[in-house]
Amino acid sequence: MALRTLDGLALRQMRTRKLRSALTGLGVVLGVGMVFGVLLLVGTIRHTFDGLIDSAWGTSDLVITAQEGGQLPQDTLDRVRATHGVEHASAMIGGIFVRLDEHGRAIRARSGQMWVAGFDPASSPYDFHLEQGRWQRAGPEAMIETDWAAQRGLKVGDWFSVATATGRARLRVVGVFALSGGASFGGQGLAGIPIAEARRIMHRPSGWDQITVRASDRGDVGALRRTLQRELGAGTQVKSPQEYGDDLAQQLDALNIVLYFFSGVALFVGGFLILNSFNMTVLQRIRELGTLRTLGATRAEIVRTVLVEALVVGAAGTLLGLALGLALALALIGAMRGFGLPIGGLSIGAGAVIAAVVVGLLVTVVAAVWPARRAGRVEPIRAVLGGRGVQRRPSPVRALAGVALLAPGLIFGGRFWIGGGNTGGALAAVLGIAMTMGMFAGIALSAPYTVMPILRLLAVPLRRLSPTGGRLAIDSATGNPVRTAATAAALTIGLSVFVVNSVFTSSFLGTMRDQIDRGFARDLTVQAIGGGLSTGEQYPIAPALREQIARLPQAGVVTPVRARFVHLPGTRATAANGFAVAFDPAEYGEVDRSEIGGASREQALQGSRAAA
């Protein structure tokens, strides 16, 4: 490559120090990779749910469900249909069946689960497009989703077996449908069966899970919504499909903040690496920089060469980061699919690409500004003197600035992450994250003062262990306190993020485990797949199945329990804030040891026995 400009010189110098440049860029690769991966993942999740919401309720204006996952009474449908302004209403009950393999064994993986809706095809609540066969009519018939059918080689006329709340059932494929917009449930099966058949095999003789409504006046759904809500009462929830999308977006936001925080930290550390590396480069090249000045290069030209080098490192790092982010997103989507979470194909938005590229280049260039300015300030006389006497001692101003950033960062940032201060929405989140970043900057700034004493302490055993090597190591570490401190600070930040993350996770899991161990005196809990205490939605277990379990010779005490999340009266919370458990007082005491407040255990159980 012929050298034509001073910028070319920057590139040439990078090429001769490939390893250094690569390591410098690594921080950017990781940072951009995380940011892009997160953006892609979030975008894909959103896209998937938009598609699902659209195909589930695309033709509906309102969706009625019971509060907190309960069941709507049987007469709700008639009441809704009778309401003025309702043009059309259709209802369904849903459940999750487990597919059985050819040997009659349940397919345990999440991919063995299929979500089944029982509804009357004459008034389908769904925007399904029939591809083959016909809709379900009566008896053990099922209409299945096309992707799932293709993956399992099921055709119209085939039979398949499932485990249900009442035991095993065989269903015949009568139709194959596609979701509108090509959405997919990510490997999870989706089937429609006749409502009567659903009531039988789900053991749900009456009631509805969901009623969807089309308004006569589609322009003013709000009025109908208020009417229905008033008509049906507080135990019922009337929402538009858009609100489900918004609810989801809100739930995702909580996750996003955490994800964005970690990508932000990755970028921060990446920027820090660049700052540190370029600072060192400037120090090492001080004679060359001085020489360029004697040859007539201006300050601005020197600054420019450093920035160009940073920009190239940043651009290369960003490109690789995009690739890494793509791989990361694909891996995460694959993992989510493995867990059976509904997620569609990767959706790459232009916004995500642009945001990742801008962020990557910006971080690099911003991080390089300070070293570039330092390079520009190198005096021509450095061509003669080299690096002699340029070493700076950390200034007290720096330490003060460090403490000034550290203290509020620790207090407010800490409050945000630990103290439950993150209820204030986006502003609080941004503030909390900014404070935490500030804290990291504080760590970096005050590091020369904290690292050096530690180093002196470490020097004693190190010298004893290896007199020559130890001495050399300590000398080179103490030789440039600012550089040593910067390196140590970068490590500190990276490690602390890791540690905090894993401590949080493990202590959270530990708490949960303790709670479960303490409260549960039972040996086994049997519940229907897809519903459970954690989701607040419970699919019933048929009495026949319970009796079958009780008859097992190994079973001691077998007691039924129903539970659901409830909205405690007199509280202002918008989400469920209580958990109600219905049990048989005679037996429940033997399977649960939860602490009871306000009364002794005996009293409480006796009280409920008396009430029963």
Added chain:
Amino acid sequence: MPDASPPAVEIQALEKVYGTGTAATHALGGVDATLAAGEFVAIMGPSGSGKSTLLHIVGALESPTAGSVRIAGRELGGLDDGELTRLRREHIGFVFQFFNLLPSLTALENVLLPALIARDTGRERRTRARDLLRRVGLEDRAEHLPSELSGGEQQRVSIARALLLSPELLLADEPTGNLDSRAGAQVLALIRELSRDEGHTVAMVTHDPSAAAIADRVIFLRDGRVAGGIAGGSTQAVIDFYRTLLPDGEDAALAVTGGARAGG
């Protein structure tokens, strides 16, 4: 006094003080000197005599505490950083003791570096760069990196680089200080020859009498002042004059060094 061509360098009452208060060191204590255009002047003096400081101030690498320097009639005092940069780029060439080549650039690219900085990398410059490399005897080394060249070869590249843009003034700071005597002699001969052919004014700091002897004139500094000057040409004359400036204990050492160099 109107004059068609002012002296290449005019130094008046130049002072340089490093540090302040009790720690202050007077590197230069009022130096006056004039270099005629096209003249080759060697500056000699014992360590700490201020000879390097003088050269750095003339080359606008350092600023004086007091006094004035004029280059081709232009006063350096009062020029801002940008103007000094342009002065260095357009009028001055430097040759350093440690060569100061950029390690990632080939010999040819190093020679072309000033043109690169001046944004003037046309065919003419490239031809001149090749010519200069040929004149310093390195045409077959054009694509070599500095790490693949000997010290003498590196210094020859740096001479070619200093002369690329044909500056009026060539400043050499101990150009042979890091070379063996044979390579040193070669480098000196090249500086002499090229500057004579192209009409450059040369100021060279050295502590080597045989190096100083190739100059037209030798200026001696002691304790930051001019201690005298003689015409160049004879190593022995330089040694003899230099000896008169030194305390008794040091002249033996000089005789040995000077003798060794002169004999090379």
